Amino acid sequence: MKNLLIYSLLFIAFKTFASSTLNTDSLKSKDPIIVHIDLTAVVEDKVPVTVNPGRFELDSIIYRLPKVIPGTYTISNFGRFIEGLKAFDYSGKELEVNQIDLNSWSIKNATELDKIKYLVNDTFDQEVVGGLGNEIPFSPAGTNIEEDVFVLNLHGFVGYFDSLKNNEYVLDIKSPATFTRSSAIKHSALKSGPIGRTITTTYKVPRYFEIMDNPMMFGNIDVEEFKVGNITVGLSVYSPNKIHSASSIKETIFEMMQAQKDYLGELNTTARYDIFLFLSTMGEGAPKGFGALEHHKSTVVVYPESLPAQALATSMTDVVSHEFFHIVSPLTLHSEDVHYFDYASPTFSKHLWLYEGVTEYFSDHFQISKGLIDEANFYSAMLNKINTSRSFDDIMSFTEMSENVLESNYSKNYLNVYQKGALIGMCLDILLREESEGNRSLLSLIKELSMKYGINKPFEDDKLIDEIIRITYPSIGDFFNTHVIGNTPIDYDVFFNKVGLTKKESKIETNFVMNDGAVIFKSDTEKQVIRFNGLVKDNSFWNDQGVLPEDIVKEFNGELVDMEKAQQQFMKLYMLQPGAEIEMKLERDGEEIIIKTTAEQSYTTGVTLIPDENATKDQIDLRNSWLKG
Numbered sequence: 001m002k003n004l005l006i007y008s009l010l011f012i013a014f015k016t017f018a019s020s021t022l023n024t025d026s027l028k029s030k031d032p033i034i035v036h037i038d039l040t041a042v043v044e045d046k047v048p049v050t051v052n053p054g055r056f057e058l059d060s061i062i063y064r065l066p067k068v069i070p071g072t073y074t075i076s077n078f079g080r081f082i083e084g085l086k087a088f089d090y091s092g093k094e095l096e097v098n099q100i101d102l103n104s105w106s107i108k109n110a111t112e113l114d115k116i117k118y119l120v121n122d123t124f125d126q127e128v129v130g131g132l133g134n135e136i137p138f139s140p141a142g143t144n145i146e147e148d149v150f151v152l153n154l155h156g157f158v159g160y161f162d163s164l165k166n167n168e169y170v171l172d173i174k175s176p177a178t179f180t181r182s183s184a185i186k187h188s189a190l191k192s193g194p195i196g197r198t199i200t201t202t203y204k205v206p207r208y209f210e211i212m213d214n215p216m217m218f219g220n221i222d223v224e225e226f227k228v229g230n231i232t233v234g235l236s237v238y239s240p241n242k243i244h245s246a247s248s249i250k251e252t253i254f255e256m257m258q259a260q261k262d263y264l265g266e267l268n269t270t271a272r273y274d275i276f277l278f279l280s281t282m283g284e285g286a287p288k289g290f291g292a293l294e295h296h297k298s299t300v301v302v303y304p305e306s307l308p309a310q311a312l313a314t315s316m317t318d319v320v321s322h323e324f325f326h327i328v329s330p331l332t333l334h335s336e337d338v339h340y341f342d343y344a345s346p347t348f349s350k351h352l353w354l355y356e357g358v359t360e361y362f363s364d365h366f367q368i369s370k371g372l373i374d375e376a377n378f379y380s381a382m383l384n385k386i387n388t389s390r391s392f393d394d395i396m397s398f399t400e401m402s403e404n405v406l407e408s409n410y411s412k413n414y415l416n417v418y419q420k421g422a423l424i425g426m427c428l429d430i431l432l433r434e435e436s437e438g439n440r441s442l443l444s445l446i447k448e449l450s451m452k453y454g455i456n457k458p459f460e461d462d463k464l465i466d467e468i469i470r471i472t473y474p475s476i477g478d479f480f481n482t483h484v485i486g487n488t489p490i491d492y493d494v495f496f497n498k499v500g501l502t503k504k505e506s507k508i509e510t511n512f513v514m515n516d517g518a519v520i521f522k523s524d525t526e527k528q529v530i531r532f533n534g535l536v537k538d539n540s541f542w543n544d545q546g547v548l549p550e551d552i553v554k555e556f557n558g559e560l561v562d563m564e565k566a567q568q569q570f571m572k573l574y575m576l577q578p579g580a581e582i583e584m585k586l587e588r589d590g591e592e593i594i595i596k597t598t599a600e601q602s603y604t605t606g607v608t609l610i611p612d613e614n615a616t617k618d619q620i621d622l623r624n625s626w627l628k629g
């Protein structure tokens with residue numbers, strides 16, 4: 001998964017994170033589990049679902065919805081969105097059901113169980129506060145039930161019986177015939193309703209994991225299909241106000257995936273890849289957790305609809321390329337914790353540096369390697385990650401954080417996997433190229449490991465780093481032991497020096513919310529207000545308007561600023577373009593100050609990386625290997 005960076009930064013600035021096994025194996029029915037989801041019978045945004053398993057042989061069984069799903073590192077509790085769960089026997093009589101926790105229901109006399117019925121509420125509706133940390137599923141993992149569009153992250157609709165996770169599922173989805181139906185898996189049957197107003201689409205998947213791994217989008221959506229080499233790409237877009245379309249985004253995705261395929265070489269595996277893009281109005285009932293979640297053959301992306309076309313294109317390149325690279329890890333290369341994922345009480349792998357960090361690094365590195373961006377852009381992306389990583393605990397062991405990621409003192413640092421995690425990838429890449437005189441790289445190492453392990457062959461979590469050290473160099477071992485397992489901060493200058501780069505201060509473009517990766521606002525939890533912080537002096541636009549540190553932001557463009565909604569409100573400020581009107585009401589020492597002006601490009605002083613004029617040939621060779629390899 002990946003969060004839209006600015007959204008994460010605002011979250012860090014304004015919020016503190018909220019915090020927060022049974023294995024009653026049932027029986028051995030080999031029958032498929034038949035599920036009906038009726039999108040034509042929605043009442044108050046709730047969808048009726050019927051689950052019909054085969055005959056059980058045990059007296060008591062447990063039906064669960066996932067507490068956590070793979071690729072996310074927070075608690076989702078999809079059981080909370082289920083209402084009125086009832087079980088019926090073969091004569092239609094109700095069986096006794098006891099809810100044993102948020103996500104699990106125990107059913108007595110299971111030998112008599114014919115079917116289970118319940119209603120599903122959507123998660124997007126409940127995103128009042130924000131997309132992260134409040135145990136509301138991250139939007140790209142969530143569900144939407146609305147007249148004109150359904151986001152079918154199926155793990156929000158369909159559960160599992162502990163011992164039947166490997167049984168086949170037959171899934172019937174009934175929808176209005178006018179809907180466009182988009183899915184990464186092919187349907188096995190189609191049936192029209194009696195007067196042609198509805199259509200029932202049947203899908204078959206071999207096990208519960210594939211229910212989770214195959215999201216769908218049904219409704220008034222816009223779909224384009226195109227080829228990138230031998231991969232068929234499906235791009236499904238929901239833009240409620242028709243601001244963006246699949247055809248307007250297609251070119252960006254094509255160029256990006258072409259470059260990714262080139263970069264991966266023989267590593268790319270899938271024949272079809274689907275991108276489901278849901279654009280949010282950010283209003284009530286609309287999703288507010290921006291970013292994406294990966295699957296083997298698809299990704300679900302949620303962004304604000306109001307992003308200008310260019311910003312949407314850049315964000316799609318950053319985030320969708322990240323999700324596509326997840327095909328390499330963790331989807332192909334992963335540990336046993338990921339392979340035997342326990343949806344009710346998962347254990348976590350030590351290797352978020354690999355799953356999220358290396359993935360994120362590749363999503364930047366392929367862009368310079370394949371010429372989508374220039375050197376200055378790539379350096380600024382790396383420097384930005386260094387700046388942003390400073391918002392997190394730099395002396396926390398990465399492997400320890402990873403293994404305990406659901407616990408609050410570690411979960412607060414989770415988002416650093418996209419910052420420091422990627423920088424760990426950068427350092428490993430430079431070291432591997434240096435040691436091998438340009439013959440090996442991080443990508444070639446990951447390829448080696450992917451050959452040995454794979455989709456069906458997990459590695460042992462505790463042995464991976466030792467194995468990497470064994471097949472590489474002692475310096476790689478030192479790096480892991482000191483900076484990934486150990487808690488010593490990385491001195492990035494050492495690595496920039498290896499590739500003959502040096503730092504220089506200069507004037508750089510920024511926006512109205514940040515200076516070069518650092519947010520210029522803070523929350524005052526005591527007074528329940530948002531203030532400018534000390535960095536505002538270095539933001540040319542606000543400085544020119546006479547804004548001072550500690551000024552309270554009372555109103556922005558006519559809207560009262562509210563702690564609960566600050567993350568969304570400041571997203572709007574972030575997206576503001578030079579030339580737009582801006583009106584802000586501030587408070588300083590009890591006095592009201594009004595700023596009413598036209599927004600102008602803002603600048604700040606930042607550090608840039610430039611080639612060192614005195615670099616040796618070895619340093620330049622290593623830099624060329626790094627940037628062009």
Ligand SMILES: [Zn+2]
Nearest residue numbers: 001002356359
């Ligand atoms: Zn990710």
